[in-house]
Amino acid sequence: MHKTSRKPQLIWWVLLAFLPVTVVLPELGLINPYLQQVFMYVGINIILTVGLNLVNGYMGEFSVGHAGFMGVGAYVSAILTVWVLPRQYGPFLFPFVLVAGGLAAALAGLVVAIPSFRTRGDYLAIVTLAFNMIVKSAIENIEAVGGPRGFMGMDKLTNMAWVYAWTLLTLYCVRNFVYSRYGRGVLSIREDEVAAELVTVNTRQCKVLAFVIAAFFAGVAGGLFAHLLQFINPRSFALFPKSTEILVMVYLGGIGSIGGSVLGATIFTVVLELLRPLGVWRWVVVPLTLVLLMIFRPTGIMGLREWRPFIPPGELLRPAPGRQEVKAGAPAAD
Amino acid sequence: MVHILQQVLNALQLGSVYALICLGYTMVYGVLRLINFAHGDVFMVACYIGFFATTYFLTRGHLAPTTTFVLGMMLAMMLTALLAVLIERVAYRPLRNAPRVSAVITALGVGIFLENFTLATLGPEPRHMPALVPVVNYHVGGVVISSVQVVTIAVAVLLMLLLDTTVMKTMTGMAMRAVSFDRTVAPLLGVPVNRIISITFALGAAVAGAGGILYGQAYPIIDPYMGIRIGWWAFIAAVVGGIGNIRGAMIGSFILGFIEIFTPVVLPSSTYRDFVAFSLLLLFLVFRPTGILGQPATKKV
Numbered sequence: 001m002h003k004t005s006r007k008p009q010l011i012w013w014v015l016l017a018f019l020p021v022t023v024v025l026p027e028l029g030l031i032n033p034y035l036q037q038v039f040m041y042v043g044i045n046i047i048l049t050v051g052l053n054l055v056n057g058y059m060g061e062f063s064v065g066h067a068g069f070m071g072v073g074a075y076v077s078a079i080l081t082v083w084v085l086p087r088q089y090g091p092f093l094f095p096f097v098l099v100a101g102g103l104a105a106a107l108a109g110l111v112v113a114i115p116s117f118r119t120r121g122d123y124l125a126i127v128t129l130a131f132n133m134i135v136k137s138a139i140e141n142i143e144a145v146g147g148p149r150g151f152m153g154m155d156k157l158t159n160m161a162w163v164y165a166w167t168l169l170t171l172y173c174v175r176n177f178v179y180s181r182y183g184r185g186v187l188s189i190r191e192d193e194v195a196a197e198l199v200t201v202n203t204r205q206c207k208v209l210a211f212v213i214a215a216f217f218a219g220v221a222g223g224l225f226a227h228l229l230q231f232i233n234p235r236s237f238a239l240f241p242k243s244t245e246i247l248v249m250v251y252l253g254g255i256g257s258i259g260g261s262v263l264g265a266t267i268f269t270v271v272l273e274l275l276r277p278l279g280v281w282r283w284v285v286v287p288l289t290l291v292l293l294m295i296f297r298p299t300g301i302m303g304l305r306e307w308r309p310f311i312p313p314g315e316l317l318r319p320a321p322g323r324q325e326v327k328a329g330a331p332a333a334d
Numbered sequence: 335m336v337h338i339l340q341q342v343l344n345a346l347q348l349g350s351v352y353a354l355i356c357l358g359y360t361m362v363y364g365v366l367r368l369i370n371f372a373h374g375d376v377f378m379v380a381c382y383i384g385f386f387a388t389t390y391f392l393t394r395g396h397l398a399p400t401t402t403f404v405l406g407m408m409l410a411m412m413l414t415a416l417l418a419v420l421i422e423r424v425a426y427r428p429l430r431n432a433p434r435v436s437a438v439i440t441a442l443g444v445g446i447f448l449e450n451f452t453l454a455t456l457g458p459e460p461r462h463m464p465a466l467v468p469v470v471n472y473h474v475g476g477v478v479i480s481s482v483q484v485v486t487i488a489v490a491v492l493l494m495l496l497l498d499t500t501v502m503k504t505m506t507g508m509a510m511r512a513v514s515f516d517r518t519v520a521p522l523l524g525v526p527v528n529r530i531i532s533i534t535f536a537l538g539a540a541v542a543g544a545g546g547i548l549y550g551q552a553y554p555i556i557d558p559y560m561g562i563r564i565g566w567w568a569f570i571a572a573v574v575g576g577i578g579n580i581r582g583a584m585i586g587s588f589i590l591g592f593i594e595i596f597t598p599v600v601l602p603s604s605t606y607r608d609f610v611a612f613s614l615l616l617l618f619l620v621f622r623p624t625g626i627l628g629q630p631a632t633k634k635v
Contacts, residue, residue, distance in 0.1 A: 056435075062435050062438065064442075114620075115616075115619060115620050118620075118623065119619065119623050121434065122367075122369055122434070122438070123619055123623050125369070125438065126369075126573060126615065126619060127616065127619050127620075130612045130613075130615045130616045130619070131616070133566070133608060133612040134609060134612045134613060134616065136608075137605075137606075137608040137609040137612065138609055140605060141603070141605055141606055141609060148605075240446065240562065241446075244442060244446065247439060247442070251439060280450060280453055280454040281450075281454050283446065283449075283450035283453075283454075284447060284450045284451050284454055286446075287442075287443040287444070287445075287446040287447040287450070288443070288447055290439065290440070290442075290443035291425050291440050291443040291444060291447070294429060294432075294436045294437075294439055294440045294443070295425070295428045295429060295440070298429075298432055298433065298436040
């Protein structure tokens with residue numbers, strides 16, 4: 001019988017070896033603060049994108065409120081560092097703070113996963129949308145955390161090394177999840193939920209896991225974001241622009257592909273930075289690109305393919321190409 | 335008591351504006367199974383068309399306010415219908431047979447495009463819609479009814495009845511229902527599907543265009559981002575009423591109108607209204623996902 005090895009290939013060790021570089025570069029002043037900032041945004045966006053790809057790409061659900069989870073994580077971790085934990089130990093406690101933010105977001109993910117047992121497609125999209133709106137609206141109405149004015153007072157604990165480490169960890173966890181038994185269950189839900197259930201896939205368990213993992217990492221990303229900007233307000237986690245941005249990154253890079261998410265998040269973040277001189281027109285160009293992308297290449301750049309480093313060694317089956325939802329009367333796709 | 339009745343009247347007024355927008359969501363969903371997230375922004379464009387048209391008629395054309403109101407509304411309805419047909423033709427039609435998610439994302443994209451295009455070309459400053467309906471206040475047993483409210487509710491109800499009759503009684507309406515029922519079989523029976531879908535978009539947008547002018551009379555400040563909030567509320571109304579169902583849309587809109595008006599009465603601040611509305615939406619989705627009048631969908635194996 002063929003066995004898929006969980007062991008990381010060489011590339012993961014190489015990527016890990018770069019970790020000290022991300023510590024040293026800023027220390028020696030070899031990289032200017034602006035580039036550092038962009039690098040960290042790219043990392044945070046990769047974490048968010050890979051998480052959402054798990055739900056939207058691999059599971060084939062349509063979650064649109066990913067920034068809601070990010071908001072939960074950001075506020076929980078920010079409150080922890082500012083009010084609860086002793087400030088002088090901040091840098092040491094930072095990973096635990098991030099995990100706590102992630103866990104809070106994961107709890108929210110659990111709540112959102114429950115309606116997904118009964119509804120799919122459009123309705124689940126609306127559930128996640130409502131969740132996003134409720135998170136934003138709830139924070140706006142809690143005066144203690146500043147309401148609509150936002151929350152500040154965090155130390156700048158996020159640095160390149162932390163972002164890099166969490167990005168690697170996220171990618172590695174998602175890769176292992178996708179090629180695990182549950183991951184195959186998640187894929188089978190995308191292909192045909194009823195059939196999956198008939199061959200004894202525990203679809204509920206798979207759905208909950210996918211949602212919770214995606215939410216956890218979004219919460220961590222939120223924590224990183226909060227301690228990078230040192231200021232958060234409810235509008236940072238609104239449906240527009242944040243949730244929409246994450247959606248664009250997922251569909252730009254390619255659904256059902258970790259490599260695609262890395263590519264999508266990187267390209268989108270960098271291009272958005274480059275387009276800064278356009279001012280308001282930037283947000284005219286971006287949605288236009290999205291529409292064109294959907295019309296001409298709806299599966300994104302990678303289009304359900306995967307980069308080698310993200311496929312565990314010994315894995316024979318690449319994720320099956322998503323069955324196109326062929327409507328009657330339409331010419332069969334591909 | 336008088337206070338409550340006064341608020342009920344306000345809720346009815348707001349609800350009827352929501353209903354006019356909500357109908358566009360629900361009709362498009364009924365026919366195409368597409369959540370047209372751009373609809374709220376089409377409404378915003380309608381408000382701007384109404385603003386420019388009525389200001390022009392008043393200042394350059396020297397027309398009477400009432401004539402301006404009627405002309406402005408007709409112009410806004412026609413131009414928004416044209417815009418919606420154009421959006422359908424350019425952005426949605428190529429995706430008709432693609433996975434549904436692609437179409438929904440495209441709709442989101444079109445909405446964001448409309449917002450920011452308006453923002454980039456017309457600027458972020460809010461504009462003031464001219465008052466066109468001569469303000470007369472009627473006192474009925476302590477309740478003050480303004481002529482604006484009467485006109486808003488009357489026009490809205492008239493349009494809703496017209497739309498309901500169109501869908502239920504005419505040949506075009508029957509074709510729309512046929513496409514909604516089965517898009518594969520309908521063309522076999524001679525229903526021109528593309529034309530029917532265009533008509534659906536045009537009708538929904540035209541009604542939202544009328545809603546734009548009416549909204550501008552009641553709440554005269556318009557800005558590029560107004561479409562988001564009002565669009566979402568109309569959308570919640572569509573889901574609560576049962577998306578795809580025209581009569582459900584009307585019921586849902588009035589419920590949402592009541593929520594918006596009565597939230598500050600019950601809760602400490604009006605900022606809770608989004609929270610209340612979206613919580614209601616979530617409750618409906620969990621316990622009755624098909625809405626008040628929607629038919630439960632059966633899953634075919």
